Amino acid sequence: MQTHQFDAIIVGAGGAGLMAALYASKGGANVAVVSKLYPTRSHTGAALGGIGAALGNYEEDKPLWHAYDTVKGGDYLADQNAAKVLAENAVDAVIELEHMGLPFDRTPEGRISQRRFGGHTSNFGEKPVRRACHAADRTGHMILQTLYQQCIKNQVRFFDEFHVVDVIMNQGACVGVVALQLGTGEIHVFHGKATLFATGGWGRVWQITSNAHTLTGDGAAAVFRRGIPMQDMEFYQFHPTGLYGLGVLLTEGIRGEGGIILNRNGERFMEKYAPKIKDLASRDVVSRSIYLELRAGNGVGPNKDYVHLDIRPSTVNRYLAEAGETRRVDEAYVARVLAETLDVCRTYAGVDPLTEPMPIQPTAHYAMGGIPTNVDAEVVIDENWTVLPGMYAAGECACVSCHGANRLGTNSLVDLIVFGRRGGMKIAEYVKKADLIPLPPNPAGETEAEFKRLRASKGKTRPYEIRKQMQKVMMEGVGVFRDEKAMQNALNVVRELRERYRTDLTFDDRGYKYNTDALEAWELGCLLDLAEVTAVSALERKESRGGHSREDYKDRDDKNWLVHTLAYRKGSAVYQEGQTSIELNLKKKVDMSLAAEDPRFIPKERVY
Amino acid sequence: MEVTFRIRRYNPEEPGKNKPYWQEFTLKDVKETDRVLELLHRVKWEQDGTLGFRRSCSHGICGSDAMRINGRNALACKLLIRSCGPKVQVEPILGLPVLKDLIVDMEPFFAHYRSVMPFFVNNDPVPADGRERLQDAEEQQIINDTTNCILCACCTTSCPSFWANGEYVGPAAMVQAHRFIFDTRDQASQERIAVLAEPDGVWRCRTIFNCTPACPRGIEVTRAIGEVKLAIMRGTREGIINPKDIKVHG
Numbered sequence: 111m112q113t114h115q116f117d118a119i120i121v122g123a124g125g126a127g128l129m130a131a132l133y134a135s136k137g138g139a140n141v142a143v144v145s146k147l148y149p150t151r152s153h154t155g156a157a158l159g160g161i162g163a164a165l166g167n168y169e170e171d172k173p174l175w176h177a178y179d180t181v182k183g184g185d186y187l188a189d190q191n192a193a194k195v196l197a198e199n200a201v202d203a204v205i206e207l208e209h210m211g212l213p214f215d216r217t218p219e220g221r222i223s224q225r226r227f228g229g230h231t232s233n234f235g236e237k238p239v240r241r242a243c244h245a246a247d248r249t250g251h252m253i254l255q256t257l258y259q260q261c262i263k264n265q266v267r268f269f270d271e272f273h274v275v276d277v278i279m280n281q282g283a284c285v286g287v288v289a290l291q292l293g294t295g296e297i298h299v300f301h302g303k304a305t306l307f308a309t310g311g312w313g314r315v316w317q318i319t320s321n322a323h324t325l326t327g328d329g330a331a332a333v334f335r336r337g338i339p340m341q342d343m344e345f346y347q348f349h350p351t352g353l354y355g356l357g358v359l360l361t362e363g364i365r366g367e368g369g370i371i372l373n374r375n376g377e378r379f380m381e382k383y384a385p386k387i388k389d390l391a392s393r394d395v396v397s398r399s400i401y402l403e404l405r406a407g408n409g410v411g412p413n414k415d416y417v418h419l420d421i422r423p424s425t426v427n428r429y430l431a432e433a434g435e436t437r438r439v440d441e442a443y444v445a446r447v448l449a450e451t452l453d454v455c456r457t458y459a460g461v462d463p464l465t466e467p468m469p470i471q472p473t474a475h476y477a478m479g480g481i482p483t484n485v486d487a488e489v490v491i492d493e494n495w496t497v498l499p500g501m502y503a504a505g506e507c508a509c510v511s512c513h514g515a516n517r518l519g520t521n522s523l524v525d526l527i528v529f530g531r532r533g534g535m536k537i538a539e540y541v542k543k544a545d546l547i548p549l550p551p552n553p554a555g556e557t558e559a560e561f562k563r564l565r566a567s568k569g570k571t572r573p574y575e576i577r578k579q580m581q582k583v584m585m586e587g588v589g590v591f592r593d594e595k596a597m598q599n600a601l602n603v604v605r606e607l608r609e610r611y612r613t614d615l616t617f618d619d620r621g622y623k624y625n626t627d628a629l630e631a632w633e634l635g636c637l638l639d640l641a642e643v644t645a646v647s648a649l650e651r652k653e654s655r656g657g658h659s660r661e662d663y664k665d666r667d668d669k670n671w672l673v674h675t676l677a678y679r680k681g682s683a684v685y686q687e688g689q690t691s692i693e694l695n696l697k698k699k700v701d702m703s704l705a706a707e708d709p710r711f712i713p714k715e716r717v718y
Numbered sequence: 719m720e721v722t723f724r725i726r727r728y729n730p731e732e733p734g735k736n737k738p739y740w741q742e743f744t745l746k747d748v749k750e751t752d753r754v755l756e757l758l759h760r761v762k763w764e765q766d767g768t769l770g771f772r773r774s775c776s777h778g779i780c781g782s783d784a785m786r787i788n789g790r791n792a793l794a795c796k797l798l799i800r801s802c803g804p805k806v807q808v809e810p811i812l813g814l815p816v817l818k819d820l821i822v823d824m825e826p827f828f829a830h831y832r833s834v835m836p837f838f839v840n841n842d843p844v845p846a847d848g849r850e851r852l853q854d855a856e857e858q859q860i861i862n863d864t865t866n867c868i869l870c871a872c873c874t875t876s877c878p879s880f881w882a883n884g885e886y887v888g889p890a891a892m893v894q895a896h897r898f899i900f901d902t903r904d905q906a907s908q909e910r911i912a913v914l915a916e917p918d919g920v921w922r923c924r925t926i927f928n929c930t931p932a933c934p935r936g937i938e939v940t941r942a943i944g945e946v947k948l949a950i951m952r953g954t955r956e957g958i959i960n961p962k963d964i965k966v967h968g
C-alpha cells in the first residue's frame with residue numbers, strides 16, 4: 111500500500127473535476143486528480159448541443175430568465191438560490207472558457223454563437239431564446255479538451271486509471287480516499303485536507319442509457335456507504351431522443367435547430383402536449399409525450415416502439431415557414447452544425463438524417479439527485495445544511511440542487527463549470543486555514559478485506575447476469591412512468607440481486623494487473639446500492655413532479671412535497687456484508703428565495 | 719450469424735500466458751449491426767472474463783477502445799460486424815508497449831501530446847468589456863477539423879514512421895499542434911513550430927497516409943501535418959489555409 115499526501119484530492123476528471131482542479135491549483139493548493147479513466151475519456155466529452163448562458167449574442171437575454179427557466183424546468187424543486195447562482199455565474203464561466211481557447215462557433219459579428227434548447231425561453235416563458243453556446247454539436251468534447259489542456263498548462267498532477275473505492279473519514283471530517291491502481295492492483299491511500307467528488311452519474315442502472323459503460327456511480331456509492339445521504343434520488347432524467355435500440359444520445363440541439371418529432375402518421379404530436387413551445391418543451395415532458403404516443407399505438411416500426419426525429423431541411427423549413435420565421439437551413443448547414451449527429455446515425459442506425467428521419471426512444475440520461483451540497487460545492491449532510499468538513503462534490507454526482515426534479519438541456523455543462531469552479535475556489539481557501547487531520551488507523555483495511563472477499567468469490571452467478579436483470583427491472587419499474595406495484599417489484603428484485611451479489615458471485619480473473627473483471631464486479635455493487643436507494647426514494651414520494659411521474663399519484667403536491675428527499679444508509683457494515691437499511695428524511699425544504707422577492711417564481715402549474 | 723474472434727492475448731501475471739498468443743472465440747446469434755465492442759463484451763461476459771480491453775462511452779467519442787481490427791486501426795465501438803465479416807482478428811494497437819491483452823501503455827503517446835504545448839496561449843489582457851475575444855466565423859472554421867481529435871491514438875499507432883521510431887511525436891500530437899498553430903487567437907504558434915521543426919518532429923512524417931483512413935473522426939490528418947510543414951517552411955501560419963477550401967464534415 112502506498113500513501114500520498116496533497117492539499118486537495120479531486121476524484122474524477124470530467125468537466126467538474128478538471129474545473130475544480132484548475133481553480134484549486136490556481137488558488138495555491140497542491141492538487142491531485144484521481145480518475146479511473148484517462149481524463150479525456152470522461153463522459154463530459156459526450157455532451158453535445160451546448161452550454162447555456164444568457165450572453166444575448168443574437169437576441170435579448172437575462173440571467174434571471176435563465177434562472178426562471180431552470181426553476182420551472184425543475185418543476186419547482188430546484189433550490190432557487192442555486193438556480194440563481196447557476197444562471198448568473200454561467201455568463202462569466204462561458205466567457206472564461208472562450209478565454210481558455212474553446213473553439214466556439216461564431217456569430218457574424220465574431221461573438222459566441224448560440225442556439226435554442228428545450229425549456230430555455232425569454233421573458234419568463236414567452237418564447238424560445240437562443241441561449242445554448244455551442245461548438246458544433248461537440249460542445250462537451252471541446253469543454254473537456256480545453257480544461258484538460260489548461261490543467262496540463264498549470265501542471266496539475268494526475269493519477270490516471272486509479273479507481274477510487276472508498277472515502278476515509280476521521281474526527282468527523284473527510285481526510286481522503288482509497289484507490290485501486292488498475293495497472294497493478296495495488297491499493298493507494300490519498301490523504302488530504304479537502305476531497306472533491308466529481309465522479310459523474312449512474313445511467314448504467316437502466317437498460318437503455320446514453321451513459322458510458324463506466325458511469326456506475328462509484329463515487330456516490332462510496333460516499334453513501336460512509337453515511338452521507340443521497341438527495342432526491344427518485345429524480346432521474348430520461349432524455350427523449352436516444353437512438354432507438356442503443357440509447358446513444360441524439361442532441362436536443364437537433365430540435366434547437368428546428369428538428370421535429372413525428373409519430374407514425376407524420377403528426378407533430380408535441381403540438382398537443384406543449385402548444386406554446388412544442389418540441390422544445392422540457393425533457394421530462396417530451397419523454398412522457400413519446401410514451402403516451404407509443405401507448406396509443408402511434409409508434410413507428412413493426413413493433414410500434416419508437417418515433418421519428420426529423421431534421422431534413424425540407425421538413426425544418428416547412429415548419430419554420432409555418433411559424434412565420436425567416437430563418438432557413440440547408441444541407442451544408444445541418445451537416446456542419448450537427449456533424450456528430452449525422453455520424454452517429456449513419457454509423458449505428460444506417461440512417462442518413464439529411465434524407466431520412468431518425469428513429470428515437472427515451473434513454474436514461476441524467477441523475478438530478480446525488481450527494482447534497484451547498485452552492486460552494488461543500489457537502490451538506492442534513493436538513494439544516496450542516497457542512498461536512500473537507501468533503502466537496504460537483505457535477506452530476508452532486509445535488510446542489512439547481513436542477514430540481516428535471517434538468518434543462520445545457521444546464522449539466524453549466525453545472526460542471528459553475529460549481530466545479532466554485533468548489534475549486536472554496537477548496538483553495540479552505541486548505542490555507544485548515545489543519546491536516548491524521549488518517550485513522552488502517553485506512554484501507556476494509557477495502558482490502560472486501561477486495562479479498564470478492565476475489566475469493568466462489569458462487570455461480572456472473573456479474574453481467576445480475577447487471578442485466580437489474581437494468582431490466584429498473585427500466586420497467588423505475589422509468590418514465592411509475593406506480594407503487596412496479597416500483598415495489600423493482601425494489602424486491604434489486605434486493606434479491608444484492609443478496610446474490612453478496613453470496614453467489616463468481617468471475618474469472620483473479621489477477622491484479624488490469625483486472626477489469628473484478629473492477630466490473632465492484633462497479634456492479636455500486637450500481638445495486640444506487641438502484642436500491644433510487645427505488646426506495648421513488649416509492650416514498652407520493653406525487654408526480656418533473657422526472658418522477660407516478661400513475662397512482664398523478665398530480666404535483668406542493669403542500670406536502672416541496673421538500674428534498676434525503677436517504678441515509680443505516681447499518682454497521684460499509685460493504686454488503688450484514689444487514690443494511692435505508693432511512694429517509696423528508697424535512698429539507700426547497701429554497702424559495704427568488705419567490706420571496708418576485709411572485710413569478712412562486713410554484714404554479716407548469717405548462718409549455 | 720456466427721462470428722469467430724481471433725484475439726491477441728497476453729497476461730504478464732499468468733505462467734503459460736505471459737508470452738503473446740492467439741486465442742479464438744466463437745459467438746452465435748450475431749447481428750450484422752452489432753459493434754465489435756459489443757461482441758468483445760460478449761466474449762468477456764459470457765466466455766472469458768480475463769480478457770482485458772479499455773472502453774467507456776461505446777459510441778466513438780471517448781477514444782478508449784482503439785484496436786487493430788482485421789489489420790486496420792479502429793475504435794471497436796464504431797466498427798460494425800457487417801464491415802468485418804465472419805472472421806474478426808483483434809490485436810492491440812502497434813508501437814506502444816502491451817500491458818495486458820488489448821491494453822497498451824498510453825503514457826508515451828500522451829508524453830508526445832504534452833510536448834507540443836497542447837494548450838491555448840494568449841497573454842493579452844482579456845477584452846475590457848469582460849466579454850469573449852472576437853473571432854471571425856471563417857477563421858474559426860480553419861481549426862474545425864483538427865479540434866475533432868479525441869486522442870484515441872488510431873493515427874499515431876498506424877504510422878510506420880512511429881513504429882520505427884517511438885521518439886517521433888506522431889500524427890496525433892501534430893493534429894493537436896495544428897489546432898493551436900492555426901487558431902487565430904493563439905500567440906504561441908512560433909514556439910510550437912520550433913518544437914515540431916526538431917528532428918523528431920514533423921519531418922519524420924513520410925506522407926504514408928496511413929493516419930488519415932485510421933482516424934475514426936474523419937480528420938484529414940496527413941493534410942494537417944502538411945499544413946504544419948508549410949508553416950515551418952514559411953516561418954508563419956499566415957496564408958496557408960484558405961477558409962473557403964475547408965471540408966465540411968458530413
